[in-house]
Amino acid sequence: MTTDLLNIRDMCDAFDVTPRTLRFYEAKELLFPIREGQKRLFTKRDRARLKLILRGKRFGFSLEEIRQLLDLYHMNDGQEAQLSKTYVLAEQHLAAMEAKKAELEEAINELKEQMVWGADKLAQLAKEKTVAA
Amino acid sequence: MTTDLLNIRDMCDAFDVTPRTLRFYEAKELLFPIREGQKRLFTKRDRARLKLILRGKRFGFSLEEIRQLLDLYHMNDGQEAQLSKTYVLAEQHLAAMEAKKAELEEAINELKEQMVWGADKLAQLAKEKTVAA
DNA sequence: CGTTACGTTTACGTGCGCGTCAACTTTGCT
DNA sequence: AGCAAAGTTGACGCGCACGTAAACGTAACG
Incomplete structure (x- = not known):
């Protein structure tokens, strides 16, 4: 395993999003990366959630709707x-x-x-x- | 037939949108109502297009994407x-x-x-x- | 020790999809 | 003729989903 935790760069590369987007999603309480000092570390759970978030967006859901729906998958x-x-x-x-x-x-x-x-x-x-x- | 042409109010009621929305779509060249003097009259074609527009929105397409796709149906x-x-x-x-x-x-x-x-x-x-x- | 890379917060900017006045014309009734 | 209803064109405003720039921290490398 590669530590199972991704820094923001690897997370961005893995899902083709920008750091700004990930921080924004965290601010909106869609993701909950853990902190190593200052830095964010994205867990397997964050990856699962992000996958669902992006899917939701492709189907035209707002982030707020997605936030509420995410709990359904957990x-x-x-x-x-x-x-x-x-x-x-x-x-x-x-x-x-x-x-x-x-x-x-x-x-x-x-x-x-x-x-x-x-x-x-x-x-x-x-x-x-x-x-x- | 009820003249086959709808004024803006009836068009709004038929599709549950606001006048602002219809004028906006016209400005974006998604709809092409004919004019009786000042007033807009929406044709059967406009209604077909609006149906597709609203459907497209439900699937998360932008208006610009929808505009390009509309021709496919005509x-x-x-x-x-x-x-x-x-x-x-x-x-x-x-x-x-x-x-x-x-x-x-x-x-x-x-x-x-x-x-x-x-x-x-x-x-x-x-x-x-x-x-x- | 300097600088380069990577990350952080804060904050203002932007494009989209309309909402919301304001000011005006046109139409139909009385 | 007068007045309300319905429609019109600007023009500005707003929420969402980020983009972007500024200023700073910090860890690694030569």
Whole structure:
């Protein structure tokens, strides 16, 4: 193992983000790197969280939304009340994601239809050319 | 038909957006309402585009990205060169969407795993309670 | 011991996606 | 003619997600 702890530079290289971004996420309480003196050291947990953060961003979630959702993937095994509350949230989130998936499939199909139309049009233009020759 | 043209108010109500948003999208060349004197009238085409715009936003695209993608769904049947270029773009976009779909499925599965873990934990806590009783 | 590399905090700047007045015109009713 | 409702064009403001520059710490290397 390479110490299992990454300094900010290696963390940035690993995820293709800037130091500013990592510090910003820490300030927003999305990441909790430990400190060696002044310097940040990113743990395996931070890496898991960052992966989820970046994924969340790709799907259009705000950092604040992501912050709330991150707990779902950790289930801090605290009190039952808290845990079950988190679980309910996770169910809702899951439903939202599946809805998004359905919408995405719809979007894909619509685009495919348009492309069939475009392909036809192109074939037609090609044919006209051939006739003209 | 109700004239097939919507004023700004009806357009807003139909899509749950504000007038500011519609004017903003027009300024960014995402929509092209026709003018009756001063006033904007939104066509069927504008409605189709707005639907795609809002969908694009839900998937985290910027307005500029969306603007470029909108043409894919219209295939302005201009020159063959332009049309085939658009078609290639559409293919790329389609690939990107299917990649996104795959990632979304992965995310869904991961969340489900976490939820199984959480459910187990909850069941365990419930059992402890029963035993204590 | 100086300097080079890497990291830190603090703070102001920036682009996007609108919100929010303010000031005006146009339209329809009475 | 008068007045309210609906729409218009600026123009400035704002929250988010960082970028960027300044000033400083500190550890290593020749």
